[in-house]
Amino acid sequence: xxxxxxxxxxxxxxxxxxxxxxxxxxxxxxxxxxxxxxxxxxxxxxxxxxxxxxxxxxxxxxxxxxxxxxxxxxxxxxxxxxxxxxxxxxxxxxxxxxxxxxxxxxxxxxxxxxxxxxxxxxxxxxxxxxxxxxxxxxxxxxxxxxxxxxxxxxxxxxxxxxxxxxxxxxxxxxxxxxxxxxxxxxxxxxxxxxxxxxxxxxxxxxxxxxxxxxxxxxxxxxxxxxxxxxxxxxxxxxxxxxxxxxxxxxxxxxxxxxxxxxxxxxxxxxxxxxxxxxxxxxxxxxxxxxxxxxxxxxxxxxxxxxxxxxxxxxxxxxxxxxxxxxxxxxxxxxxxxxxxxxxxxxxxxxxxxxxxxxxxxxxxxxxx
Ligand SMILES: *Cc1c(COP(=O)(O)O)cnc(C)c1O
Numbered sequence: 378x379x380x381x382x383x384x385x386x387x388x389x390x391x392x393x394x395x396x397x398x399x400x401x402x403x404x405x406x407x408x409x410x411x412x413x414x415x416x417x418x419x420x421x422x423x424x425x426x427x428x429x430x431x432x433x434x435x436x437x438x439x440x441x442x443x444x445x446x447x448x449x450x451x452x453x454x455x456x457x458x459x460x461x462x463x464x465x466x467x468x469x470x471x472x473x474x475x476x477x478x479x480x481x482x483x484x485x486x487x488x489x490x491x492x493x494x495x496x497x498x499x500x501x502x503x504x505x506x507x508x509x510x511x512x513x514x515x516x517x518x519x520x521x522x523x524x525x526x527x528x529x530x531x532x533x534x535x536x537x538x539x540x541x542x543x544x545x546x547x548x549x550x551x552x553x554x555x556x557x558x559x560x561x562x563x564x565x566x567x568x569x570x571x572x573x574x575x576x577x578x579x580x581x582x583x584x585x586x587x588x589x590x591x592x593x594x595x596x597x598x599x600x601x602x603x604x605x606x607x608x609x610x611x612x613x614x615x616x617x618x619x620x621x622x623x624x625x626x627x628x629x630x631x632x633x634x635x636x637x638x639x640x641x642x643x644x645x646x647x648x649x650x651x652x653x654x655x656x657x658x659x660x661x662x663x664x665x666x667x668x669x670x671x672x673x674x675x676x677x678x679x680x681x682x683x684x685x686x687x688x689x690x691x692x693x694x695x696x697x698x699x700x701x702x703x704x705x706x707x708x709x710x711x712x713x714x715x716x717x718x719x720x721x722x723x724x725x726x727x728x729x730x731x732x733x734x735x736x737x738x739x740x741x742x743x744x745x
Contacts, residue, residue, distance in 0.1 A: 380722050380731050382683040383562050387726045392622065396568075399614040408610040418613040419573070421620060428550060428575035430582035433608035434589050437536045437558020437572035441506070442469040443606065444554045444574055447584040448530050450475050450503050457497055458506040458534075459489040460691040460711040465558075466508050466534050467692050475503065476701075479693040481708040485651045487511060487664065487718075490710070491519035498523070504530035509538035509548045511687070512564070512630070512659035513652065517543045517551050524552075532556070536572075539564040540627045542657035549575050554585070559608075559616055564630070564661050565623050567612040629725035630660040636729060637663060637721065640736040646743045648717075662687055663723040668743075670719050676742045682735055685720045 389396060399414075408414055415433055423431035434440045450456060452474035458466050460479040467477040478497050483490040488510045505524055507515035524531040531552035535541075538548035539557065549555030554576035559567040576582050587594050592603035638649055648666040652658045664687065667673050674684050691711035693703035705712035721735060 378731070378734050379681040380683065380727075380735065382685055382720070382722050383724045384726055385561060385566070388626075388724070391726070392618065395618040396615060399618040400611060403610045403614045408614075410607060410609060412610050414610045414613040414617060415608055418608070418617050418620075421617060422573060423575060425620060425623075426549065426575055427547065429577040429579070430575065432574040432576075432582060432586045432589060433613065434572050434574065434606040435608060436570040436606075437556055437560060437563075438465040438469060439589070439604070439606040440556035440558075440572040440574045441465060441532070441534060442472050443585050443589055443604075444532050444556060444576075444581075445469060445473045445475070445504065447581060447588055448504070448532075448553060450530070453501060454503040455499060455501040456504045456506060457494060457502060459508050459510070460693055460708040461487065461688060461714070462508045462510060462534070462692060463536070463688065464692060464695070464697070465536070466506060467698070470506070476501075477692075477698070478502070479691075479698075479701075479703060479708065481710045482714070483516075484710050486513055486515075486653045487714070488513065488515045489520075491516040491523075494520070494523055498527050498529075502527065502529060504532055506532045506534055508534040508536075509541055510662075511650070511664055512537055512541050512661035513650075514538060514541050514543035514548050514656050516653070517546070521551060536560070536563060537661035538659065539623060539661075540657070541659045543653075544655050550577075553578060554581060559612070564627065564659060565616065565619060567608075568615050569609075569612055571608045571612040571616065573608070626725035627659050630723065631658070633723060633725070633727050633732065634658070634660045634663055636732055637736075640732060641665070641739065644736075644739060644743065647739065660723055662720045664718050664720050666714065666717040667719050668717075670717055673739065673742050674719055677735075677738055680738045682738060683722065686715075686718060687720050689715060691715055 454475040533555035536558035559571035588603040592601040646668040
């Protein structure tokens with residue numbers, strides 16, 4: 378049996394008509410840049426999500442950068458984010474001229490440890506970027522309170538958290554603005570790069586839209602210099618075709634996680650994902666912690682099961698951030714867990730047969 382880490386082919390087969398029609402329409406109408414599908418996606422995603430504005434952009438990295446730039450973050454500022462994430466979360470801070478400040482992860486939930494944030498706040502701090510990693514939201518009660526106390530912007534990185542909830546509030550609806558990625562493997566994935574910003578702030582929405590379109594809302598009237606960050610019409614039409622399935626796919630991920638929990642529960646050598654109270658974990662990733670992680674991953678690969686590590690090196694320990702002089706002592710949990718975490722196959726169409734095989738193979742490894 379071969380089990381990919383994510384199976385995008387099987388999902389395409391299940392909605393082939395919808396996708397093929399969407400692509401054909403974009404080509405027939407030559408609605409490549411801007412145009413009706415992009416507008417319709419912005420409207421439908423905002424309505425669907427319960428946000429006032431959606432600004433589409435080229436990817437989920439640009440969307441973070443655009444938000445920070447447009448709330449006025451720049452040289453001399455500091456922005457707090459988490460030690461374990463994809464580099465977009467921190468490189469966009471640097472792109473504005475500000476300095477990323479890294480906080481260690483929570484030992485149970487693997488996203489920013491809210492109890493460690495306050496000691497990192499200085500007079501230069503302008504914002505906190507919680508990353509709702511793996512599909513599970515951060516402690517928004519604590520983070521919101523800190524942002525209010527110190528007058529900081531709360532910017533949510535929701536790249537892995539479409540439809541995740543904290544106290545019945547969806548990811549992306551608490552902060553001043555939120556960033557989403559539609560990278561193909563994300564819970565709502567395009568067939569190329571795409572991303573968006575959601576916000577309820579009218580003025581910020583206008584600024585972000587303008588900045589992402591060369592500083593002009595009306596062609597040739599450049600109010601400022603901006604960047605070129607557009608979602609193309611093809612991606613918008615594909616995302617529109619997929620959006621009606623997102624709820625169902627999310628429930629399937631949750632059901633798959635419950636099944637994994639049931640069949641892997643008795644394996645003492647691994648620790649299964651823990652769900653933060655009052656949250657809806659949407660399992661963009663299903664991350665376990667395993668004894669002899671590398672040997673287990675190798676064994677699974679030999680048996681046809683593909684796994685990955687999110688992420689092998691915590692951000693502050695990367696070469697790119699050597700100039701900030703972090704060491705393992707500054708982020709002990711991230712430093713320890715990097716050798717233990719393993720992301721098992723997770724996608725809506727994963728079958729019980731496949732999960733049974735994965736569980737049997739893991740058990741076989743530990744009884745070898
Ligand atoms: C995927 C991802 C991004 C960036 O998204 P792209 O669309 O690939 O630019 C940002 N943050 C996190 C946590 C991500 O997982």
